[in-house]
Amino acid sequence: MPHTPQTAVVRLLQRLTEARNIRPGERVALSAKAAVVPAHLLDRALALPAVSQKPPTAWHWFHNQNLPAATPAAAQARATVMASAGAAGLKDGVAAAGHEYLHLFEQGKLLPGEVCMGLSPEVHLAGGLAALGLRLTLGDLAHAGPTGSLEFTVPQTLRVNLTGKAPAGLGGFDLFWAIARECGLDSLCGHALEMGGEGLREISLARRLAMAEFAAHAGLAAIYVQPDALLVSEINKRLGEGGTLRGYETVTAEAGAEYAQTRSLDLARVQPSVCIARDPASLGTVGERAGARIDRVILAGTACSVESLRLAANRLKGKTVACTLDVVPATPRDFSLALAEGLITTLVECGARIHPPGLGSALLQDGPQGQTWLTTLAYPPQTAGEVLLCSPAVAAVSALAGSLTHPDAPVLLPPRDSKLSTRHKPS
Numbered sequence: 001m002p003h004t005p006q007t008a009v010v011r012l013l014q015r016l017t018e019a020r021n022i023r024p025g026e027r028v029a030l031s032a033k034a035a036v037v038p039a040h041l042l043d044r045a046l047a048l049p050a051v052s053q054k055p056p057t058a059w060h061w062f063h064n065q066n067l068p069a070a071t072p073a074a075a076q077a078r079a080t081v082m083a084s085a086g087a088a089g090l091k092d093g094v095a096a097a098g099h100e101y102l103h104l105f106e107q108g109k110l111l112p113g114e115v116c117m118g119l120s121p122e123v124h125l126a127g128g129l130a131a132l133g134l135r136l137t138l139g140d141l142a143h144a145g146p147t148g149s150l151e152f153t154v155p156q157t158l159r160v161n162l163t164g165k166a167p168a169g170l171g172g173f174d175l176f177w178a179i180a181r182e183c184g185l186d187s188l189c190g191h192a193l194e195m196g197g198e199g200l201r202e203i204s205l206a207r208r209l210a211m212a213e214f215a216a217h218a219g220l221a222a223i224y225v226q227p228d229a230l231l232v233s234e235i236n237k238r239l240g241e242g243g244t245l246r247g248y249e250t251v252t253a254e255a256g257a258e259y260a261q262t263r264s265l266d267l268a269r270v271q272p273s274v275c276i277a278r279d280p281a282s283l284g285t286v287g288e289r290a291g292a293r294i295d296r297v298i299l300a301g302t303a304c305s306v307e308s309l310r311l312a313a314n315r316l317k318g319k320t321v322a323c324t325l326d327v328v329p330a331t332p333r334d335f336s337l338a339l340a341e342g343l344i345t346t347l348v349e350c351g352a353r354i355h356p357p358g359l360g361s362a363l364l365q366d367g368p369q370g371q372t373w374l375t376t377l378a379y380p381p382q383t384a385g386e387v388l389l390c391s392p393a394v395a396a397v398s399a400l401a402g403s404l405t406h407p408d409a410p411v412l413l414p415p416r417d418s419k420l421s422t423r424h425k426p427s
Helices: 008-014 039-046 049-053 072-087 100-106 121-129 138-144 172-183 198-202 205-218 229-242 306-316 332-340 343-349 392-401
Strands: 027-031 035-037 059-063 115-118 132-135 149-153 157-163 192-196 222-225 261-266 273-276 279-285 296-299 324-327 372-375 386-389
Touching: 008 132, 008 192, 008 222, 035 039, 035 100, 039 059, 039 072, 039 138, 059 072, 059 100, 100 115, 100 121, 100 229, 115 121, 121 132, 121 205, 121 222, 132 205, 132 222, 157 172, 157 198, 172 192, 172 205, 172 261, 172 273, 172 279, 198 229, 205 222, 205 229, 205 306, 296 392, 306 332, 306 343, 306 392, 332 343, 372 392
Parallel strands: 035 059, 035 115, 115 132, 157 192, 157 261, 192 222, 296 324, 296 372, 372 386
Antiparallel strands: 027 149, 273 279, 273 386
């Protein structure tokens, strides 16, 4: 059979199967060489019958010892899970709840050209590294066992070529949903998405990761951002500084590869967006909804990189927030860099509350009825109140105004030390 040119996504899937020259629509057996088990699903994964029968030696598993226990009961539940992990023969767990996949990258365990299988939708951020993230379910793990194979239908791939230059302050959230609007949610569902083009040269690694993480919101089977010189340079520098860099091979589509659909997107036309959590159909531009009251802003998740913390500190410096602002750096590395650069001090002075990396979901668990919260967390838990998703720039300026605000709109607030400021102390 003559070779059929493959897209980058199909080429990466090809590495996990013994089938030759796989094509979209075919059902193939993929070898699950390793699975990422995030902290919040560890107890459920440990309860699977397959785990008790065969110790899962190929797991990258995480626990939440990096976070404070909210109550004594929570501390006891944590201890019970850790005891179960030990009884199952699990060793070398990592205390990185809330930033598991970023931890794998920073430790050099997830690099371009590789495939990562994980039990949470955040696994798709691998696509921002020019790697491939495939989401597993607990059912998949129960059926395949810790090191078995999985039946997988090779998806059709859509291609989006980015052109132009994105306006300053646009986040991965804005970029992803601009692409989703261009293609249509119905077209994306169940398919793979590849992104490339000259416009990628304007998109940093941090924004690529944040952009790819939202893939599950559109029902994508996979997402892949084409590697380029900027990506390779940032990865080599970042991991080289930490001593975790190892060899890797980037993957691109073969010449002549066919796509189910090919689109172009001019980044200069992309607008800051907002949507209700778990409701992609509610997506709209910030300009259309500006002025809506915001009671609390939570800057957290993959989007809260040191790059975003610089942006937020620049927007907030010398001012006072008008609503509660919680800041959760994406990883310990981001926190350390922000601390060294004075960004944390700036954020605290403007009224922000700083939390340990990974705590974002916990902060969103108790949203009161009738309040509206704004967050950069890609997959916030359900709450009684309304939760809106946005980019870091929108989050920062909205915290200043106490209402949904466009990043380019002037926020007319008095300086913190002026006589009009609520923080002014008369002598």
